[in-house]
Amino acid sequence: MSIPAILALAMLLDAALGEPRWLWSRLPHPAVLMGRAIDALDMRLNAGAFRRAKGVLAVAMLAVGALTIGVVLAQLGTLIVAIAAAILIAQRSLVDHVAAVAAGLRQSTEAGRSAVAMIVGRDTNGMDQATVTRAAIESASENFSDGVIAPLFWLAIAGLPGLVLYKTINTADSMIGHRTARHAQFGWAAARLDDVMNFVPARASAALIALLARPRPRWQDIASDARQHRSPNGGWPEATMARSIGVALSGPRAYAGQTQDYPFVNPAGLRRAGPAQIDAAITVLWRAWGAVLILATLAALLV
Known part of the structure; x- marks a missing residue:
């Protein structure tokens, strides 16, 4: 089975099955296992002097372990590779979590807050409908990438x-990639390597969303908004989504009780957004997903 065929099969498996509770309630999800390994290294190495160097060592150990596991699993055949890839792709679960926010908001603002708290790290207490909506769409955009x-x-x-x-x-x-007192040094390598590995995908996500949008947003406007974003990569899909569905994203929010006055992305867009705009973002996600599936299928047929 060719790589494009594996991509297409993995995408279809993920879209059909998502993250079945009957399975992951009995077995630890691979992301949980990754988290346990990271937490163990954090507890063991993140202390004393030379924390940045220790963080580099931790990332090197994680990389060696990840590559080893990937190589071993790849030897088990293409079907195992496709299944493993489907588990590590998050389209279905992303859409389900974001859709739950829209459903919650249609019940009450409080229900929307509870749903969005499952997918964002910012403070959700006191959020109104507009800020809940922005948080959900921002999460949808960045996590699509x-x-x-x-x-x-x-x-x-x-x-x-x-x-x-x-x-x-x-x-x-x-x-561990946060700029906190504990992780600013130890998490430096993880954050920088993540930036490098997401550089192309973030811009590819933006281009994909933009090409499918009607009317199509100008790339110059997307780039201008993306440069204002706190993340070197996250701003690209977020800025494109904002202009594709006509909303303003980002803006002020609070973390651990501290308000951060971030600038708006697409500041001229709708600021009092609600469930309908979340629905529009979900439509964009599936449209972009479908385009990638078509490309992978065509490539598989041509290989």
Whole structure:
């Protein structure tokens, strides 16, 4: 089975099955296992002097482990590779979580807050409908790049070892890549490597969303907004989504009780957005997913 065929099969398996509770309630999800390894290294190495060097060592150990696991699994056959890839792709679970926010908001703002708290790290207490909506759409945009396009990209470039490596580094960044007193030094390597590995996928995600949008947003406007974003990569899919569905994203939010006055992305867009705009973002996600599936299928037929 060719790499494009594996990509297409993995995408279809993920879309059909998502993350079945009957399975992951009995077995630890690979992301959970990655998290345990990262947490163990954090507890063991993140102390005393030379924390940046220790963080580099931790990332090197994680990378060796991830590549080894990927190589071993790849020897078990293409069907195992496709199943493993489907588990590490997050289109279905992403859409389900974001759709739950829209459903919650249609019940009450409080229900929307509870749903969005499952997918964002910012403070959700006191959020109104507009801020809940922005948080959900921002998560949808950035995680489409991190959870769908980047895994597919690294699977296509470096096979299952590349995909497992990417997911491990991305998980490490989410756990220790923050600029806090504890992790500013130790998590430096994880954050920088995650930036490197997401550089192409983030811009590819933006280009894909933009090409399918009607009317099509100008790339110059997307680039201008993306440069204002706090993340060197996350701003690209977020800025494109904002302009594709006509909303303003980002803006002020709070973390651990501290308000961060981030600038708006697409500041001229709708700021009092609600469930309908979340629905529009989900439509964009599936449209972009479908385009990638078509490309992978055509490539599989031509190989």
